[in-house]
Amino acid sequence: MATAKFKIWRGDASGGEFKEYETELTEGMVVLDAVHQVQAEQAHDLAVRWNCKAGKCGSCSAEVNGQPKLLCMTRLGDLNTDEPITIEPIKAFPLMKDLVTDVSWNYEVKKRIRPFKPRAPDFEDGSWKMHQSDVDRVQEFRKCIECFLCQDVCHVLREHHMHDDFIGPRYLVYNAALEMHPLDTEDRREDLRKSQGIGLCNITKCCTKVCPESITITDNAIIPLKERVVDQAYDPLRKLVQLVTGRGK
Amino acid sequence: MDYSRHEHDVLVIGSGGAGLRAAIEASAAGASVGLVCKSLLGKAHTVMAEGGMAAALANVDERDKWETHFADTMRGGQYLNNWRMAEIHAKESPDRVHELEEWGAVFDRTKEGKILQRNFGGHAHPRLAHVGDRTGLEMIRTLQDHGVHRGFDDYQECTITRLLKDGDRVVGAFGYDRENGQLRVFHAGAVILATGGLGRAFKVTSNSWECTGDGHSLGYRAGAELIDMEFIQFHPTGMVWPPSVRGILVTEGVRGEGGALKNSEGRRFMFDDIPPLYTNQTADTPEEGWRYVIGDRDARRPAELLTRDHVARCIVREVKEGRGSPHGGVFLDIAWIKDKVPNGAEHIKRKLPAMYHQFKTLAGIDITEEPMEVGPTTHYAMGGLRVDADSQMTAVPGLFAAGECAAGLHGANRLGGNSLSDLVVFGKRAGEYAAAYVNENGRGTVSEAQIEDAHREAMAPLEREDQSGGAGPYAVQFELQDMMQEKVGIVREEKTLAEAVEDIAALARTAEGIGVMGDRNFNPGWHTALDLRHLLSNSEACARAALARKESRGAHSRIDFPEKDKEWGGFTVVLQQDSEGNMEVRRDPLPPVRGDLQKIIEEQG
Numbered sequence: 001m002a003t004a005k006f007k008i009w010r011g012d013a014s015g016g017e018f019k020e021y022e023t024e025l026t027e028g029m030v031v032l033d034a035v036h037q038v039q040a041e042q043a044h045d046l047a048v049r050w051n052c053k054a055g056k057c058g059s060c061s062a063e064v065n066g067q068p069k070l071l072c073m074t075r076l077g078d079l080n081t082d083e084p085i086t087i088e089p090i091k092a093f094p095l096m097k098d099l100v101t102d103v104s105w106n107y108e109v110k111k112r113i114r115p116f117k118p119r120a121p122d123f124e125d126g127s128w129k130m131h132q133s134d135v136d137r138v139q140e141f142r143k144c145i146e147c148f149l150c151q152d153v154c155h156v157l158r159e160h161h162m163h164d165d166f167i168g169p170r171y172l173v174y175n176a177a178l179e180m181h182p183l184d185t186e187d188r189r190e191d192l193r194k195s196q197g198i199g200l201c202n203i204t205k206c207c208t209k210v211c212p213e214s215i216t217i218t219d220n221a222i223i224p225l226k227e228r229v230v231d232q233a234y235d236p237l238r239k240l241v242q243l244v245t246g247r248g249k
Numbered sequence: 250m251d252y253s254r255h256e257h258d259v260l261v262i263g264s265g266g267a268g269l270r271a272a273i274e275a276s277a278a279g280a281s282v283g284l285v286c287k288s289l290l291g292k293a294h295t296v297m298a299e300g301g302m303a304a305a306l307a308n309v310d311e312r313d314k315w316e317t318h319f320a321d322t323m324r325g326g327q328y329l330n331n332w333r334m335a336e337i338h339a340k341e342s343p344d345r346v347h348e349l350e351e352w353g354a355v356f357d358r359t360k361e362g363k364i365l366q367r368n369f370g371g372h373a374h375p376r377l378a379h380v381g382d383r384t385g386l387e388m389i390r391t392l393q394d395h396g397v398h399r400g401f402d403d404y405q406e407c408t409i410t411r412l413l414k415d416g417d418r419v420v421g422a423f424g425y426d427r428e429n430g431q432l433r434v435f436h437a438g439a440v441i442l443a444t445g446g447l448g449r450a451f452k453v454t455s456n457s458w459e460c461t462g463d464g465h466s467l468g469y470r471a472g473a474e475l476i477d478m479e480f481i482q483f484h485p486t487g488m489v490w491p492p493s494v495r496g497i498l499v500t501e502g503v504r505g506e507g508g509a510l511k512n513s514e515g516r517r518f519m520f521d522d523i524p525p526l527y528t529n530q531t532a533d534t535p536e537e538g539w540r541y542v543i544g545d546r547d548a549r550r551p552a553e554l555l556t557r558d559h560v561a562r563c564i565v566r567e568v569k570e571g572r573g574s575p576h577g578g579v580f581l582d583i584a585w586i587k588d589k590v591p592n593g594a595e596h597i598k599r600k601l602p603a604m605y606h607q608f609k610t611l612a613g614i615d616i617t618e619e620p621m622e623v624g625p626t627t628h629y630a631m632g633g634l635r636v637d638a639d640s641q642m643t644a645v646p647g648l649f650a651a652g653e654c655a656a657g658l659h660g661a662n663r664l665g666g667n668s669l670s671d672l673v674v675f676g677k678r679a680g681e682y683a684a685a686y687v688n689e690n691g692r693g694t695v696s697e698a699q700i701e702d703a704h705r706e707a708m709a710p711l712e713r714e715d716q717s718g719g720a721g722p723y724a725v726q727f728e729l730q731d732m733m734q735e736k737v738g739i740v741r742e743e744k745t746l747a748e749a750v751e752d753i754a755a756l757a758r759t760a761e762g763i764g765v766m767g768d769r770n771f772n773p774g775w776h777t778a779l780d781l782r783h784l785l786s787n788s789e790a791c792a793r794a795a796l797a798r799k800e801s802r803g804a805h806s807r808i809d810f811p812e813k814d815k816e817w818g819g820f821t822v823v824l825q826q827d828s829e830g831n832m833e834v835r836r837d838p839l840p841p842v843r844g845d846l847q848k849i850i851e852e853q854g
């Protein structure tokens with residue numbers, strides 16, 4: 001039976017190291033299978049998050065050979081198994097243990113974003129009229145599985161640690177889903193500009209490249225949001241109209 | 250003892266669709282609510298649901314109405330269902346769908362701009378509101394995003410190991426944080442179990458690690474009754490190849506969109522075996538079936554959309570009789586519809602994006618070109634805690650259950666799409682009635698002795714010397730899963746079921762002696778050892794109930810009793826812990842269906 005070697009990060013906030021494990025390969029195996037095999041056979045206490053094993057829950061994010069990936073959707077057949085494969089936790093958030101990081105910051109950020117506020121229903125049964133073409137874009141954003149891989153690669157968080165000033169690509173996508181929702185009446189543009197740091201994104205597109213749901217984060221979400229924010233901030237006439245009519249958008 | 254203490258009116262255990270909806274409702278009623286879950290918020294099993302959520306909105310076929318949904322649910326459940334739950338469910342699910350839209354969900358639309366509905370097995374009309382094939386994600390995210398602004402406290406990655414009682418009533422729970430092993434005592438006037446299913450008891454499963462049926466066994470140990478435990482739904486279409494993805498679900502939506510099941514001879518074998526209950530509603534030919542799929546109202550459903558229990562058994566038969574696919578399944582072909590619709594490949598990708606992606610990435614197969622290989626996978630537990638239909642309270646005062654861990658709605662077989670609607674219909678009710686219960690009865694008190702006991706139990710695997718001969722928790726779990734798959738799987742018989750009961754007892758003894766390596770910090774070995782108790786107790790319940798029911802009905806099929814038995818059609822199998830801690834099995838007669846509902850069943854026949 002063919003085997004492969006894995007260098008898996010073991011340790012916690014106080015320190016750690018890569019440990020090497022060797023395990024058997026079977027056809028079609030994904031990296032998460034290898035981690036589970038090591039866990040069951042050699043390291044019962046190896047910490048890893050997972051749920052669906054089908055790319056649907058966004059739990060198993062980690063870095064495989066330095067690339068941000070979902071462990072459950074990365075096939076060993078697509079990697080070079082002649083060399084040891086390194087598996088380490090994502091970098092933008094504090095380490096808890098082994099492959100598990102503390103992503104609670106993301107949940108806090110989401111709470112700060114103004115919730116959905118729909119207009120009054122169109123029909124008596126409490127429902128609305130929306131056409132498929134009106135919701136295609138929003139549905140793209142709502143595919144997000146909150147894996148936080150985009151947060152992991154964004155240099156504003158990963159290298160500059162500006163977690164207090166910048167909400168990261170995931171929450172720009174979230175804002176976009178709300179702002180472009182055909183029923184929504186809330187206005188989030190000032191928050192985006194002032195407290196959520198949309199200006200800090202310099203459109204490197206690293207986030208878009210890693211998104212396992214293929215959401216066009218930069219082009220479809222961030223750039224249109226930036227345009228809206230700029231319109232609001234620098235268009236004095238519109239501001240005046242808003243003041244007079246009390247209408248957000 | 251080192252534990253922290255938390256006070257709430259209502260404690261909700263589980264943050265899938267049912268738990269989130271319950272927490273939202275209880276908070277709305279003014280209760281202080283705590284929400285505990287084993288994973289991060291938004292990752293519960295509900296996130297994986299694909300095909301849709303059943304509700305008689307009548308957006309696609311205006312003939313649909315709650316009565317038809319009710320009758321379909323009862324027929325699908327082979328009339329073992331709790332008829333009052335089936336009635337409430339059919340009546341209230343449209344409102345729950347609209348409510349999700351009000352909270353931001355974005356369902357696929359009809360040409361008229363309404364919520365689109367798709368075909369699913371056993372539903373007379375297109376009934377499933379959906380978002381492509383990621384409906385569960387839409388539901389959980391909507392509830393999560395709405396919920397975080399409702400003021401309840403969440404305790405993520407915290408596992409409950411024991412319910413705490415004050416006399417007869419439940420007044421809280423004990424648990425630990427997965428992150429660092431910190432222990433927690435929750436004191437609450439009412440507890441809602443919303444812990445989902447128990448599919449991890451089997452080897453081939455679509456369920457995640459979380460699905461060890463904790464709520465089933467926590468409730469059982471606190472004195473509640475389990476019913477319908479013999480009915481495990483084996484979904485007919487899971488992936489079979491490559492081995493590492495075996496069991497991962499292929500949504501019924503594929504068949505709803507026209508997917509054909511074929512054997513190695515290329516025959517659509519489902520058309521060869523149509524059960525009498527469904528002959529009136531099923532197409533005679535594949536051609537008629539296709540007309541149904543594209544909305545011809547005079548056509549009847551293709552045979553692929555018969556109920557799951559039946560389709561799963563037909564697949565097993567084809568494989569057994571040598572007409573299977575190379576890796577022990579059958580073929581599911583959606584590519585054939587390319588000749589029938591314009592832009593066929595694009596159409597398939599738009600309707601089934603997750604399936605396209607899943608097969609492309611995990612199996613290297615392009616489903617717009619090639620057929621998939623599929624076979625049955627453990628999917629859903631019809632069985633669970635017996636609850637009062639209106640309030641969702643179990644026989645134990647203060648203990649409520651909703652979602653997959655509660656039982657009654659689905660009877661002997663659940664219809665696809667009826668779970669997501671179940672979660673929000675009964676999640677809401679559980680939240681409402683639990684809050685009202687606390688208002689009336691206060692919070693009760695938690696005794697120190699119970700906390701000490703729960704503490705000892707939780708720490709035991711870390712503290713004791715290993716007596717399992719080094720087997721470790723994973724090895725025992727794998728052995729249990731292999732055994733259950735073989736002896737309590739899709740086809741069952743007396744002898745092997747009886748063996749299963751013995752095997753489970755032996756494995757339980759081994760499990761009691763497992764000592765685990767490592768410490769309290771995020772230690773999956775320890776977690777697995779604790780979850781094992783639940784898996785074992787649920788496996789026992791399942792095997793004993795299957796042994797008791799001497800007939801074949803719905804998802805339960807016995808080769809030694811291959812037919813439906815009229816008398817058994819009037820009974821529910823109930824499991825309850827006796828005073829010595831043993832599992833008592835009894836059968837309770839089903840209450841007669843209310844007259845007006847019986848009439849609906851007959852009219853819709």
Ligand SMILES: Cc1cc2nc3c(=O)[nH]c(=O)nc-3n(C[C@H](O)[C@H](O)[C@H](O)COP(=O)(O)OP(=O)(O)OC[C@H]3O[C@@H](n4cnc5c(N)ncnc54)[C@H](O)[C@@H]3O)c2cc1C
Nearest residue numbers: 263264265267287294295300301409445652653666668669
């Ligand atoms: C792949 C797949 C596709 C499906 N598709 C559909 C579909 O299209 N339509 C449909 O109607 N149904 C579908 N189902 C079924 C449906 O998804 C589930 O039945 C449903 O989501 C269960 O929801 P729940 O709220 O009861 O529990 P879950 O969503 O399973 O959540 C359980 C919660 O309980 C928590 N928990 C469990 N034990 C403990 C403990 N000891 N302590 C603390 N917390 C605990 C978990 O962490 C989790 O938060 C599908 C199922 C699968 C597997």
Ligand code: SF4
Nearest residue numbers: 154201203204205207
């Ligand atoms: S495009 Fe913006 S959000 Fe995305 S990675 Fe670059 S800087 Fe970060």
Ligand code: SF4
Nearest residue numbers: 144145147148150211
């Ligand atoms: S936007 Fe994409 S990469 Fe970012 S969290 Fe969502 S799914 Fe993950």
Ligand code: FES
Nearest residue numbers: 051052053058072
């Ligand atoms: S386990 Fe769910 S995305 Fe990998």
